[in-house]
Amino acid sequence: MKPFEYSFVIKKGGEEVQVIPVEFVCSISAKSIKITPNLAKQIVKVSYPFFVSRSRAVAFLESKKDWVATQLEKVPDKIIIDDGVEISLLGKKYKISHIPNARRGVWCEGEYIFVSGNREFLNRRVKDFIKNEVKNYFTSKVKFYANILNVDFGKISVKDTTSRWGSCASNGNLSFSWRLAFAPLFVIDYIVAHEVAHLAELNHSYRFWRVVKNIYEGDVDKAQKWLSRNGLTLYAIN
Ligand SMILES: [Zn+2]
Structure with a gap:
């Protein structure tokens, strides 16, 4: 076939x-x-x-x-990470600025994400930087929520998945889509709270949702609506 x-x-x-x-x-x-x-x-x-x-x-x-x-037709226009392009990272807007001779790698300063080195490596280096930043954020937020629930967690990894924003394995390993880096913080936090809640309840029962609402600071409905309306735009950035 x-x-x-x-x-x-x-x-x-x-x-x-x-x-x-x-x-x-x-x-x-x-x-x-x-x-x-x-x-x-x-x-x-x-x-x-x-x-x-x-x-x-x-x-x-x-x-x-x-x-x-x-x-x-609803497929959003592609945004290619490059010099001069604006992106939202962990809820804050940044403009990417290429400084070829800076020899400092990739760093955030004010409203800019500066990148040194060859332009041909800019895209990959900025993405690696974003993946690292968002992984640090996921890690601190997982610790925060897991601490409230008094549960242990395993390895935290970032992936490029289209089927799910996050997942929780029965061994306690958590994985998240790195593309959440471009979403507002209340959305990222919801996904983290959702997956951490699975460490206590590995299902989507009434009890599970009670755990989510107990640890998440925001409005679950609002976060879910944001993802269903705007989730697609997170895949358009490359
Ligand atoms: Zn779930």
């Missing part, structure tokens, strides 16, 4: 062309044909029940083509 026999092409400003593949998944649990445009992963998933033929699933997609195209 070919993985992508069907795809959508989106054009932006008449120039940038992006191919969004369609993935067909036959599912035992599916009750009807369902089209899910995953804008973060930039893929369209079509799941269909076992009693529906693949060609019918394709025909269904064909009939919804315009709707899918409209959804795909």
